[in-house]
Amino acid sequence: MLDTLLDRSVVLGYSKLGYRLRSRTWPADDPAPNALAGKTAVVTGARTGLGKATAAGLARLGATVHLVVRDAAKAAATVDELRGEVPDATLIVDECDIADLDAVRRYAATLTTDIHALIHNAGVMPAVRTESPQGHELTLATHVLGPLLLTELLRDQLRSGRVILVASGGMYTQPLPTDPEYRGAPYKPAIAYARTKRIQVALTPLLATHLAPTFVATMHPGWSTTPGLTTSLPTFTKLTRPLLRTPTEGADTTTWLAATTPNPPTGNFWHDRRIRPTHYLKKTQHTPEATHALWTYCRTAAGI
Template sequence: MAPRLLAKALDTALDRTVVPGFSKIGYAVRRHLPTWPADPAPGVLDGKHVVVTGATSGLGEATAYQLSRLGAHVHLVVRNAEKAARIAATLPGPSTTWVCDLGDLDSVRECAAALLADGPPLDAIVHNAGAMPATRTESPQGHELSMSIHVLGPVLLTDLLLPKLAGREARVVLVTSGGMYAQALPVEDPDYERGEYAPPTAYARSKRTQVELLPVLGERWAPADIAVYVMHPGWAATPGVTESLPTFDKLMGPILRDADQGADTTTWLVGAQPRPRGGGLWMDRAERPTAYFGRNGATSDERQRMWQWVADAAGVTP
């Protein structure tokens, strides 16, 4: 027991000090602790079908490759079919490409209809697609684009695909960001219509929304036997970080995780047996606090109000 207690204490210390825990230092230390869970078994996803959104670069590309290596048939849900073809050629297993813009709810509905008509039963969805617009940008439906891509699109796509997911002990993973710790749930201004627009703030607000809606989504999709997770990849070197946060990338570059390290916990959540308990925020194969010292955490009433807005905006029954 003593080594495991010490390992948990070290893990917690890494988490609370942020920089070591979120960087490749934390990943390297944790994977050598006795509390590190075993890797998914080779071939554990043979015959399984997994959707990965935003699979043409960064964490999405790494996730698609890792899942394919475990035997999954990976369904690449992407905006650019040509980029998807390049990724598909590198995967060790079969894949199918579906064109979809997660920020456009009409495109989401079209993609879901195609998957329902022609796709197989699904065992998992990884919502990895992301964006950080340099200026306030609206989706075709008039919503702030970060919120549309990170929250509205994933909720709608999952809801529409429930017939393909139900009864299969399916798993849904939303990829979040550590930036959400710095923001509260934007209940009063979900579309960021007030004040001066700041891209990192918009991004973090949408990611906080993902985290705070976990209890609601978990309850909503539980009758279909779906476990829902939010996964924090730590600080990873991806094209999105380089393009959107060049100063952060330059300062933290030497200690940023690579894409494979950032995607590790997503792959583990999809492949681990037995299925991990749903409903948590995960990083480095362990559940993490959704807020530190109560800062920026949401109340149950705030979650319900935010969910009502999301349901109305996405066009689903709340």
Template sequence: MSRVLDTLLDRTVVPGYTRLGYSLRSRSWPADDPAPNSLTGKTTVVTGARSGLGKATAAGLARLGATVRLVVRDADRTASTLADLRREHPTAEFIVDECDVSDLDAVRRYAAGLSGPIHALIHNAGVMPSRRTQSPQGHELTLATHVLGPLLLTDLLREHLKDGRVVFVASGGMYTQRLPVDDPEFRNGTYRGATAYARSKRIQVALTPVLAAELAPTFIATMHPGWSQTPGLTDSLPLFTNLTRPLLRTPAQGADTTVWLAATNRTLPTGNFWHDRQIRPTHYLPRTQESEAQRQHLWAYCQGAVGL
């Protein structure tokens, strides 16, 4: 595909974020990247792996030979997921780990129990509460789940990730939001779950280059999956799901770039935002632009919130 057409799909949103964009772009991707068995002997960690994009990511990593640790809030509710994955990939190794990533104490306990090198840490766990909800430590739940818990887990596992890769699963919805420098916990104004979700994803994207500099040479990336049909989307945005259902990507299509970032042999630049295997702009609207000082201010807030 030409770069001009790819950019046009991206800027017009609906074609690029749907299965049409995936279908057009994937025709130009080499069939041998990632290479078969490229993750054999390597351990990967996927949060929010019980369904949707997380489950599809786990399946994609297992297909390439990885041992996959499925990090879920409730291990007892993961039996059907595990059965599906083992049926699809009978020779793969799956390990179910229980950890609520919004709970910083749970994250510390979980990280303390891991050992050995980790090739890829995928921050996929997501929430979109209908009302303002707090984590056990008193942080707004989308911030705790999408930003604070993942930052803490990444920091605690930095020795395991020296030659590894960290991927945050964000959302194209973040393009509508500016960095909430003065109110990261969404204490002011009328709370809306979709807005809180998009704001926390904006924070993920804004802090990616900061975290990449902090953890170099570990590879850090953020990606967005486009519009994918998942239980989370259906539960949180039923009207949007019903209106766009014919256009929605499958979970596997949405997870493709995550798996590719974890497994490709290409040398990729760290600290960027990706969609459909290409680096994308982090802003389309002038009003959402932030300064380096604002990024550093929010980075300092997050460090203090998790005790780094």
């Protein structure tokens, strides 16, 4: 009952208070030490914020972690900081812009080992409508098209692995878009971001069916203090700063989903280690036909 009340209240459930109240019951549920020893994890958008915290969490559990970043040179400081947190970590920096489908294809060709966990964390919120090198709206390319393509290209390496997409509670405010490239309406950054997170969540059950027996999940981290949030939503960050979770708290469920055994139920949306509803508002409901149409569009746009 308390967990449900926290979730429905939004402010309490998404804040550090919600995390701290819920996490009191988690120690017995934590992954075993070295649960990921000998396994490989790939984390996109791993230079800062939630991606960096996820990489640290996976490394603590023994995984070899590939940090996928747009600029490898800028990730040197991240690696130094992670080694300070996890001295025995095995970290590999890989350069790839997930929004660039050609770069994704080149990158996927370099990954030849089995992958236990593929974490799609890379995120953007441009101030004006921006297009990827292939001409797709940038939030769609980064949050949906690039992840779909990379996952498809790594399908053989992921057969016994897990795919986790980092979404946002902001998706609860948005229906499934009929204009996924955001060409028709005046562009609003926060809406573009939330729309693509809604797409991630809506397509997760279809992706899970397509990839079976690979485990697939989306999750949302609550409100966490990250450089991206500060840059994109400075007023929101200033007003909610006392309530914001740390990146480690925000990344907890991602790490848990990657490492807990046995596999949790596939194809679901998670927050704070529990499956959550995908809709709270009637206006966001969508039909199976609309979901399948968007699935087809996104796969075609990604070149799958």
